[in-house]
Amino acid sequence: MTGRSRVWCALLGVAVVVGAGTGCGPSARSCASWIAFESSAEMAASADLVVVTDAIARDGSARLMGVNANAYAITVNDVEKGDADVGSVLRVGSTPDSCATDVYAEGDQLDTTDPVRVYLVHDEDAGILRTLTPFAGVELLG
Incomplete structure (x- = not known):
């Protein structure tokens, strides 16, 4: 091995070691497997709280699943499951797809002005x- 080859191999070895500690190179991040809900009844069964609203406003962000997710202030019109008061305002995070390059590639389901049921x-x-998931948890009404 020539002197130049040894230097190149040493630099490559340092790059691999440094890269492994900085997030460069292969990632050890695990991604969620999201359930595909077949019906409103399935979503309701999995939800802690189900509310109906026609008033959703952006409310900054919240740290969910390791990323900054969109947060919303939701005014409760009706409660179908769980504990919340009609007229109260809930701070809700829109579950992101944390393994996607764009965490809302398929759209942010809470980004709506329509009346909705939220699970x-x-x-x-x-x-x-x-x-519930990045893809389920908001159902358009009417």
Whole structure:
């Protein structure tokens, strides 16, 4: 091996070691497998809280599943399951697809002005209510 080859191999070895510790190279991140709900009844059974609203406003962001997710203030018009007061305002995170490059590639389901039924779970890690999955948890009404 020539001197130049040894230097190149040493630099490559340092790059691999440094890259492994900085997030460069292969990722050890695990991704969720989201359940595909077949009906409103299935979503309701999985939800801690089901509310109806026609008033949703952006409310900054919340840290969910390791990413900054959109947060909303939702005014409760009706409660179909769980504990909430009609007229109260809930802070809700829109569950992101944390393994996608764009966490809302298929659209943010809470980004609507239409009346909706919202199926929510308590996210203990984030300390916030959130939609069931990035793809299920908001049902258009009317």
